[in-house]
Amino acid sequence: MTFSRLLSAARACAIALAFAAGPGASQAQELLSGATYDPAAPTVASVLGYDSGEQITRSADVRRYFEALRAWAPDRMVIGEQARTHEGRPVFWAAVGSPANIARLDQIKANSRALADPRQTSAARAQALIADTPVIVWLMYSVHGNEISPADASMAAARHLLASRDPAVQAWLANTVVVFVPTQNPDGRERFLNSFSSGFGVEANPDPLSAERDEPWPSGRYNHDLFDLNRDWFIQTQPETRGNAASVREWRPQVLVDAHEMGTDETFFFPPEAQPLNPWIADATLASRELIGRNTARRFDEAGVPYFNRQVYDAFYPGYGDGWPGYLGAVSMTYEQGSARGLAARRSSGEVLTYRETVRNHLIASLSTIEASSVNHDRLLKNFYDYNADGLTGRGAYVLSRPTWDPAQADRLAGLLVRSGVEVGRANAAFTACGKTYQAGDYVVNLSQPQRRMAEVLLAKEVAVPAPFLAEQERRRARGLGDEIYDVTAWSLPLIFNTPADRCASAPGVAVTAASDAMIAPAAVRNADAAYGWLVAPGVPGARLMTAALRQGLSMRAMDKPFTHDDRRWPSGTMIITRAGNPADTPRLLSQWAATTGAEVVGMDQSWVSDGPSFGSSDAVSLRAPRIALAWDEPTDPTAAGATRYVIEREFGYPVTVVRTANLSSADLSRFQVLILPNGGNYKASLGAGGVTALRDWVDRGGTLIGLGAATRLLTDPASEMLASRRENAVIDGEAAEAAGDKPRVEGALIESETDYLKLVGESERGPDSVAGVLARAQIDPEHWLSAGVAPGVNVLVQGSDIYTPLKRGEGTNVARFGSTADLLASGQLWAENRRQLAFKPAVMASDHGRGQIIAFVQDPTFRGYMDGLKVILMNALFRGPAHSSPTWTQ
Numbered sequence: 097m098t099f100s101r102l103l104s105a106a107r108a109c110a111i112a113l114a115f116a117a118g119p120g121a122s123q124a125q126e127l128l129s130g131a132t133y134d135p136a137a138p139t140v141a142s143v144l145g146y147d148s149g150e151q152i153t154r155s156a157d158v159r160r161y162f163e164a165l166r167a168w169a170p171d172r173m174v175i176g177e178q179a180r181t182h183e184g185r186p187v188f189w190a191a192v193g194s195p196a197n198i199a200r201l202d203q204i205k206a207n208s209r210a211l212a213d214p215r216q217t218s219a220a221r222a223q224a225l226i227a228d229t230p231v232i233v234w235l236m237y238s239v240h241g242n243e244i245s246p247a248d249a250s251m252a253a254a255r256h257l258l259a260s261r262d263p264a265v266q267a268w269l270a271n272t273v274v275v276f277v278p279t280q281n282p283d284g285r286e287r288f289l290n291s292f293s294s295g296f297g298v299e300a301n302p303d304p305l306s307a308e309r310d311e312p313w314p315s316g317r318y319n320h321d322l323f324d325l326n327r328d329w330f331i332q333t334q335p336e337t338r339g340n341a342a343s344v345r346e347w348r349p350q351v352l353v354d355a356h357e358m359g360t361d362e363t364f365f366f367p368p369e370a371q372p373l374n375p376w377i378a379d380a381t382l383a384s385r386e387l388i389g390r391n392t393a394r395r396f397d398e399a400g401v402p403y404f405n406r407q408v409y410d411a412f413y414p415g416y417g418d419g420w421p422g423y424l425g426a427v428s429m430t431y432e433q434g435s436a437r438g439l440a441a442r443r444s445s446g447e448v449l450t451y452r453e454t455v456r457n458h459l460i461a462s463l464s465t466i467e468a469s470s471v472n473h474d475r476l477l478k479n480f481y482d483y484n485a486d487g488l489t490g491r492g493a494y495v496l497s498r499p500t501w502d503p504a505q506a507d508r509l510a511g512l513l514v515r516s517g518v519e520v521g522r523a524n525a526a527f528t529a530c531g532k533t534y535q536a537g538d539y540v541v542n543l544s545q546p547q548r549r550m551a552e553v554l555l556a557k558e559v560a561v562p563a564p565f566l567a568e569q570e571r572r573r574a575r576g577l578g579d580e581i582y583d584v585t586a587w588s589l590p591l592i593f594n595t596p597a598d599r600c601a602s603a604p605g606v607a608v609t610a611a612s613d614a615m616i617a618p619a620a621v622r623n624a625d626a627a628y629g630w631l632v633a634p635g636v637p638g639a640r641l642m643t644a645a646l647r648q649g650l651s652m653r654a655m656d657k658p659f660t661h662d663d664r665r666w667p668s669g670t671m672i673i674t675r676a677g678n679p680a681d682t683p684r685l686l687s688q689w690a691a692t693t694g695a696e697v698v699g700m701d702q703s704w705v706s707d708g709p710s711f712g713s714s715d716a717v718s719l720r721a722p723r724i725a726l727a728w729d730e731p732t733d734p735t736a737a738g739a740t741r742y743v744i745e746r747e748f749g750y751p752v753t754v755v756r757t758a759n760l761s762s763a764d765l766s767r768f769q770v771l772i773l774p775n776g777g778n779y780k781a782s783l784g785a786g787g788v789t790a791l792r793d794w795v796d797r798g799g800t801l802i803g804l805g806a807a808t809r810l811l812t813d814p815a816s817e818m819l820a821s822r823r824e825n826a827v828i829d830g831e832a833a834e835a836a837g838d839k840p841r842v843e844g845a846l847i848e849s850e851t852d853y854l855k856l857v858g859e860s861e862r863g864p865d866s867v868a869g870v871l872a873r874a875q876i877d878p879e880h881w882l883s884a885g886v887a888p889g890v891n892v893l894v895q896g897s898d899i900y901t902p903l904k905r906g907e908g909t910n911v912a913r914f915g916s917t918a919d920l921l922a923s924g925q926l927w928a929e930n931r932r933q934l935a936f937k938p939a940v941m942a943s944d945h946g947r948g949q950i951i952a953f954v955q956d957p958t959f960r961g962y963m964d965g966l967k968v969i970l971m972n973a974l975f976r977g978p979a980h981s982s983p984t985w986t987q
C-alpha cells in the first residue's frame with residue numbers, strides 16, 4: 097500500500113470515529129486489530145468512561161486506571177511512587193510480570209544490581225543469574241506534558257500485558273519485568289489539559305489555530321519550574337528527574353524507552369539515531385538499539401504505520417532520558433510520535449491525524465520493545481554484565497580539587513556524580529598524582545569502575561563530535577543551511593562547576609572515603625561567640641547564608657575589596673555581620689545557617705584590618721533585602737524564566753515577584769529595587785517604546801535592571817539609551833557586513849568563482865552563525881564589585897549568534913570578557929569565525945545609569961540551572977547592585 101493510500105485510509109477511519117465517539121458510544125474497537133482480551137479485565141472504558149484514545153487522560157485518571165488493573169491482578173502488578181511534583185502530584189511506577197516474578201521483585205532488582213557490579217559477581221555467577229533473572233524493561237511516558245499520547249498508550253500496554261489472550265504475552269511476562277512510568281511530568285500534562293479543555297468546543301477541531309490546540313505561554317511541555325525534564329538527567333535539579341534517576345539506579349534496567357511526541361506532520365521515530373552519536377555509547381548498546389528497532393519496524397510494517405530513523409534525533413547530549421541511563425548500561429531509546437496536540441490534528445498535507453492513531457502507534461512500539469526484550473533475554477542480560485565488566489578495564493582517574501575561591505563547588509559536583517551512579521572517593525590525606533600535589537578532601541574518581549563511561553562522559557573536558565559529521569556541517573554552513581546539531585556540544589561538569597580537574601594516567605594510591613550524594617557539606621562556625629562579629633566567606637554557600645540573614649532582617653555589609661584580618665587574607669565579597677545592630681541570638685542563627693548552607697563563618701574579637709579597607713570605610717557596602725521582580729510570560733523563553741526563578745528561589749532561598757511583561761510598562765515599579773529580564777525573545781516589541789522609557793526612568797531613579805541572554809539586545813538597542821555596547825554583524829573578510837540599504841540600484845560586481853558566489857549570496861545574512869552551545873572561558877575584572885568572590889576565570893555557556901562590542905572607558909565596565917582566539921574555547925564545537933569574532937568581547941557588562949545600575953549578561957547564566965560558576969556573579973548583581981545604587985525612593 098502506498099503512503100498516500102495508507103494515510104487516506106487513516107483519514108476515513110478518523111472521520112468515522114469522530115462521528116462514532118460521542119458520550120455513551122461504546123462500540124469498543126480495540127486499538128490493535130485482532131487482539132482479544134479477558135473480558136473480566138478492567139478496560140479504560142469501564143474505569144474512566146471512554147475507550148483508549150477517545151480522550152486525553154488526566155494524570156490522576158491514569159493512576160486510577162493502573163490501580164484498577166492492580167486490583168484485578170494483584171499478583172501480577174505492583175505500584176510505587178518515585179517522586180512528588182512541586183504541585184504535589186505523585187509520579188508513580190507500575191511493575192508488571194508473572195506472579196512468580198512479582199513475588200520476588202526485590203530479588204530481581206538485587207540480581208540486576210549484582211550484574212552491574214562484576215567486582216562482586218564472577219562470570220560464572222553472572223551466568224547463573226542471567227538464567228534466573230528476567231530482563232527489566234523500563235518504559236517512561238510523556239516527559240513533556242503536552243506530548244500526550246504516550247501516557248494513554250501506557251494504559252493500553254499494561255492492559256495488554258495483563259489481559260491479552262495471545263499466548264506469546266505469557267512468554268514475555270516470564271522473560272521480562274516491565275516497569276511503566278506512565279506520567280513523568282504530571283504538572284505539565286495538567287497544564288496542557290487545562291488549556292486544551294477550556295478551549296474545547298462541541299467536537300474536536302483539527303485546525304492548528306483553534307485555541308484548544310494552540311497552547312499559551314509557557315505550554316505544557318515543562319514541569320512546574322518550567323524545566324525541560326528531558327535535559328535534566330545529569331544535573332537533577334527537579335524532583336521528577338531525581339525520582340527517575342534514583343529508580344534507574346535502584347532497578348538497573350537493561351532496556352529503557354522514553355516515549356515522546358514530535359510535530360504533527362511527522363510520522364514516528366525510533367532508533368537507530370541520527371548522527372552525531374556520543375563516542376562513549378558502547379557498540380553493543382547501539383547494536384541492541386538496532387535489534388529492537390528492527391522488531392518495531394516489522395510490527396509497524398504489519399500495521400501499515402510509517403516511521404523513520406537515523407534522522408533528526410541524535411544521541412550526543414547525555415542529559416536526555418535516552419542518554420543518561422545508557423551510560424549505566426541500559427539499551428536506552430527515544431520514541432517519538434507525530435502529535436495530534438489534541439484529539440485531532442490537520443497535517444499540512446490536509447490529512448487529519450487522530451489522537452487514537454497516536455496512542456495506537458505508541459502501544460505497538462511499547463509491545464514490540466517488550467517482545468524484542470523477551471526474545472533476546474540472554475543477550476541483553478549478558479551485554480549488561482559485559483558493559484559493567486568493561487568499565488573495570490579503565491585506567492587512571494580524574495582528580496577534582498576543591499577550588500580555593502569556592503571549595504563547596506567541588507562538594508556539589510561530587511554529590512552530583514554520586515547521584516549519577518559514579519563512585520567518588522574523598523582523599524583522607526594530601527597526595528600527589530599527575531606530578532601535582534593535592535589536598536586532603538580533594539576528590540578522586542577512579543576510572544576502573546563499572547560506571548566508567550558515565551564518569552567519562554560527565555567529566556571529560558571534551559567529547560569529540562565525530563569528524564565526518566562536522567565536515568558535513570561545515571558544508572551545510574557554507575551553503576547557508578543551518579547546522580544539524582540538536583543540542584549543546586559541551587557539558588563537562590568540572591567546567592560548569594568551575595572546579596579544577598585533572599585526568600591522571602594512573603590512579604593515585606591515596607586512601608579515600610566514599611563520597612555521599614549530599615550536595616552540601618555542613619560547616620561549623622569558628623569562634624562562634626566572638627566579641628565583635630563574624631566574617632562570612634563569599635561563594636555559593638556564602639550567598640545562601642546572605643539571603644537567609646537578609647530575610648531574617650540581619651544587618652550586614654559586604655567588602656568591595658580584599659583585606660587582611662588576623663593575618664588572614666579575605667577576598668572581596670567577604671561579608672561582615674557585627675554583634676552591634678544585630679539580635680542577641682545571631683550566633684545561634686549563624687551556626688544553623690553554616691550547617692544548612694556550608695558557608696564558612698569565622699568569628700572576630702576585634703575589627704582591626706592590617707591591610708586593605710576597614711569595615712567602616714566606603715568599601716564596605718550595606719546589604720539590604722531587595723524586592724526583586726522577574727519578567728514572566730511572553731516574550732521570555734519559558735525555560736529561561738523558569739531557571740532564573742529556580743536559581744534565585746530554590747537554590748538561594750530568596751523569593752522573587754514574577755510580573756507578566758505586558759504589565760511592566762504601566763506598573764508602578766518603585767516598590768522593586770531589582771528587575772530581571774530573563775533570556776527570551778523580542779522585549780522591544782513586547783514593551784513598546786513607552787515601556788522601554790518607563791524601565792529607563794525607573795533605573796534613573798535608582799533601580800537595578802539586569803538583562804540575561806538575549807535581553808541584552810534590548811539594553812544595547814540605541815533607542816533604549818541604556819548601554820553603549822552594540823550587537824555586532826558577522827565579520828566577513830575583516831569587514832562588517834553591509835546591508836543593501838535602500839538604494840534602487842547598486843554597483844555591479846563580477847563573480848569569478850563558486851566560493852565568491854557563496855560568499856556574495858551569504859552576505860545578506862547579517863548575524864554571525866548560530867552556535868549550538870559551547871563552554872567558553874571568560875576573564876573577570878577583579879576591580880568591579882560584580883566580580884567580588886568570583887574566580888579569576890569563569891566558564892560561560894555560549895549559544896546562538898549574539899556578539900557585542902566592548903564598553904569603552906567612561907561607558908561602563910566589561911566585568912567579564914571572553915578570552916583570546918587561542919584560549920577562549922573551553923569545550924564544544926565552535927565555528928572558526930565565531931571563535932575569531934568572540935575573542936575579547938564582553939560576557940558581562942555593567943554601567944551606572946542615573947541613580948541606578950544596568951547589568952547585562954550576554955549569555956544566560958541560569959541556563960538549565962546548571963552554570964554554577966556564574967551564579968555568584970548573578971547573586972552579586974541582585975544584592976550588590978542595589979547596594980551600589982542611590983534610589984530616590986526609600987528602600
Ligand SMILES: [Zn+2]
Nearest residue numbers: 240243356357
Ligand atoms: Zn518530547
